[in-house]
Amino acid sequence: MKIAVDAMGGDKGSQAIVSAIKEFLVDNDDVEIIVFGDQEQLKELPSSCRIVHAPDVVPMEAGALEVIRMKNSSMYKALSTMKEEGLDAVVSTGSTGGFLSAATLILKLLPGLKRAALVTAFPTIIKGKKVVVLDAGANNENSPEELVQFAYMGRAYHQALFDVDSPKTYLLSNGTEANKGSPAVKKAHELLINNNFPGFKGNLEAREVLKGEADILVADGFSGNILLKGAEGTAKTMSNMIKDIFKKNLWTKIGYLFVAKGFKNMSETMDYKSTGGAMLLGINGVVVKAHGNSDAYAFKNALRVAKKMVDYQVVSKIKEIGKSGQ
Amino acid sequence: MKIAVDAMGGDKGSQAIVSAIKEFLVDNDDVEIIVFGDQEQLKELPSSCRIVHAPDVVPMEAGALEVIRMKNSSMYKALSTMKEEGLDAVVSTGSTGGFLSAATLILKLLPGLKRAALVTAFPTIIKGKKVVVLDAGANNENSPEELVQFAYMGRAYHQALFDVDSPKTYLLSNGTEANKGSPAVKKAHELLINNNFPGFKGNLEAREVLKGEADILVADGFSGNILLKGAEGTAKTMSNMIKDIFKKNLWTKIGYLFVAKGFKNMSETMDYKSTGGAMLLGINGVVVKAHGNSDAYAFKNALRVAKKMVDYQVVSKIKEIGKSGQ
Numbered sequence: 338m339k340i341a342v343d344a345m346g347g348d349k350g351s352q353a354i355v356s357a358i359k360e361f362l363v364d365n366d367d368v369e370i371i372v373f374g375d376q377e378q379l380k381e382l383p384s385s386c387r388i389v390h391a392p393d394v395v396p397m398e399a400g401a402l403e404v405i406r407m408k409n410s411s412m413y414k415a416l417s418t419m420k421e422e423g424l425d426a427v428v429s430t431g432s433t434g435g436f437l438s439a440a441t442l443i444l445k446l447l448p449g450l451k452r453a454a455l456v457t458a459f460p461t462i463i464k465g466k467k468v469v470v471l472d473a474g475a476n477n478e479n480s481p482e483e484l485v486q487f488a489y490m491g492r493a494y495h496q497a498l499f500d501v502d503s504p505k506t507y508l509l510s511n512g513t514e515a516n517k518g519s520p521a522v523k524k525a526h527e528l529l530i531n532n533n534f535p536g537f538k539g540n541l542e543a544r545e546v547l548k549g550e551a552d553i554l555v556a557d558g559f560s561g562n563i564l565l566k567g568a569e570g571t572a573k574t575m576s577n578m579i580k581d582i583f584k585k586n587l588w589t590k591i592g593y594l595f596v597a598k599g600f601k602n603m604s605e606t607m608d609y610k611s612t613g614g615a616m617l618l619g620i621n622g623v624v625v626k627a628h629g630n631s632d633a634y635a636f637k638n639a640l641r642v643a644k645k646m647v648d649y650q651v652v653s654k655i656k657e658i659g660k661s662g663q
Numbered sequence: 664m665k666i667a668v669d670a671m672g673g674d675k676g677s678q679a680i681v682s683a684i685k686e687f688l689v690d691n692d693d694v695e696i697i698v699f700g701d702q703e704q705l706k707e708l709p710s711s712c713r714i715v716h717a718p719d720v721v722p723m724e725a726g727a728l729e730v731i732r733m734k735n736s737s738m739y740k741a742l743s744t745m746k747e748e749g750l751d752a753v754v755s756t757g758s759t760g761g762f763l764s765a766a767t768l769i770l771k772l773l774p775g776l777k778r779a780a781l782v783t784a785f786p787t788i789i790k791g792k793k794v795v796v797l798d799a800g801a802n803n804e805n806s807p808e809e810l811v812q813f814a815y816m817g818r819a820y821h822q823a824l825f826d827v828d829s830p831k832t833y834l835l836s837n838g839t840e841a842n843k844g845s846p847a848v849k850k851a852h853e854l855l856i857n858n859n860f861p862g863f864k865g866n867l868e869a870r871e872v873l874k875g876e877a878d879i880l881v882a883d884g885f886s887g888n889i890l891l892k893g894a895e896g897t898a899k900t901m902s903n904m905i906k907d908i909f910k911k912n913l914w915t916k917i918g919y920l921f922v923a924k925g926f927k928n929m930s931e932t933m934d935y936k937s938t939g940g941a942m943l944l945g946i947n948g949v950v951v952k953a954h955g956n957s958d959a960y961a962f963k964n965a966l967r968v969a970k971k972m973v974d975y976q977v978v979s980k981i982k983e984i985g986k987s988g989q
Contacts, residue, residue: 462900474837478845511800511888514724519804519885543889544896559845560886562837563869567890570870571897574788575933582925589925595918599908607901
């Protein structure tokens with residue numbers, strides 16, 4: 338198995354990525370990692386890694402065309418080498434928009450698929466349980482037929498990552514009844530029922546997502562993005578408030594000692610870093626986007642997700658969805 | 664000033680509503696309240712209230728046509744009496760869908776307005792500051808022109824409730840740049856710029872809403888609903904986790920004593936009950952929907968919002984928006 342790593346463009350610098358690769362290889366010495374970046378910053382990588390010098394960093398606001406013009410950027414080189422050499426996967430922590438759109442342009446959509454979708458695993462209050470959400474923001478709008486394909490792709494992704502026999506799939510909507518939702522959601526609901534989609538359970542309201550009833554949540558890219566960022570913003574705001582409460586004075590610091598364990602568990606439950614970033618589904622290759630502020634722990638999880646996707650042959654499984662003409 | 668109150672259908676029963684009215688009248692003895700409900704349950708109301716016996720309760724899942732057929736329901740009687748007698752406002756804690764759609768059918772959209780929008784004031788981390796969000800879910804999709812009208816209506820509502828000279832208005836989107844968003848959001852952005860909309864500041868991502876930079880946030884009904892319910896669900900989930908942490912054993916209960924004040928402040932900041940429910944804008948009359956689980960405190964706030972809207976003549980101001988053909 339060969340995984341390309343774009344080592345530039347993350348908020349924490351390439352050192353975090355070097356550490357992540359070292360730790361990952363301890364348990365996965367059968368994987369070959371090809372690392373793209375400034376070779377000066379990559380000296381501490383183990384000798385088993387191939388290093389490709391590509392020092393330019395794609396700016397955060399770059400689009401696909403800009404990435405493709407930057408021939409010496411780590412991102413472009415990682416994607417084009419993947420295409421040329423048939424590497425199995427690519428992982429990047431750089432510019433989201435640039436990475437996703439350049440990956441689609443260079444690696445191409447799988448035949449029969451209408452749109453790629455960004456998928457992520459989101460925490461729930463059920464210990465260890467994540468809900469798979471897609472599209473998390475690769476698209477600005479989606480047709481009912483695209484939502485149906487997302488449901489099939491989400492199921493393939495879920496089965497690769499988690500050991501659940503019959504995952505429950507829901508549509509994100511503004512009401513639980515079948516006749517509630519945007520026009521696209523209402524029509525997709527009808528299509529999923531007509532298709533006898535395995536494990537389709539109907540609509541889910543945004544306030545229920547964290548409860549963990551759903552395994553897979555299908556949304557158009559615009560509202561999926563709003564759900565995820567809204568929940569992330571609320572959780573972060575409350576976490577900051579909690580920190581301020583405990584830091585206030587000596588007494589509140591003493592108070593913290595009595596409940597430190599509980600609050601640590603809570604922040605682990607709500608921690609998106611353990612989910613290993615997001616993956617672009619529907620593309621000819623495993624394309625993983627780690628969070629821009631990934632530390633070594635988060636980036637190692639992103640590498641693990643990439644490996645699981647290759648092991649489980651998610652790309653071939655999604656190819657079947659395109660062929661079946663769903 | 665005359666306000667109609669639908670006293671049935673709330674989760675806490677009509678007793679909470681009776682208490683709310685009594686408390687409200689202490690400071691507002693110039694307001695006449697007409698209360699619709701089961702007269703047996705309304706005996707303790709002060710003699711200054713007019714009571715209209717209308718004992719039937721509209722079920723939670725009812726639509727407009729069902730409300731209109733239920734001639735003896737408190738909701739139908741409140742709305743039809745408002746229409747017949749020209750009452751200034753109506754407040755209900757019953758079925759949201761039924762109330763909003765029946766209000767639109769009976770009281771009618773103001774001339775020139777394309778759609779009604781549900782508006783609510785949402786908490787932010789800035790002390791005492793709320794952000795006004797619309798549409799919170801009265802519509803399943805909205806055109807760019809409807810979003811522009813929502814911006815004008817939101818401004819009129821904000822100026823009635825808050826003392827801010829030039830409120831900042833944003834569009835909810837999946838990116839801050841002008842070219843990010845659903846097709847409707849992108850076009851609405853362009854129209855607001857072309858209109859020189861006062862205080863228009865561009866797009867806002869969902870994760871920024873609680874930070875309190877925006878005074879008014881404009882969204883289509885589908886994604887507005889997802890934002891609000893997603894944030895509410897996350898906040899509630901975390902609050903429950905916090906309660907469980909402190910309740911765990913004697914030591915954690917002792918820990919709570921050191922930080923009780925901070926956590927009480929935090930839950931006040933995040934408390935949606937202080938915002939007094941939501942209002943349907945664009946209708947010929949002040950229409951306030953209190954939360955289904957309103958206690959006396961929340962319902963009193965809903966009555967206060969209704970009074971402010973009448974005092975500030977929000978309906979006439981919105982009539983001007985319709986006339987101007989925005």
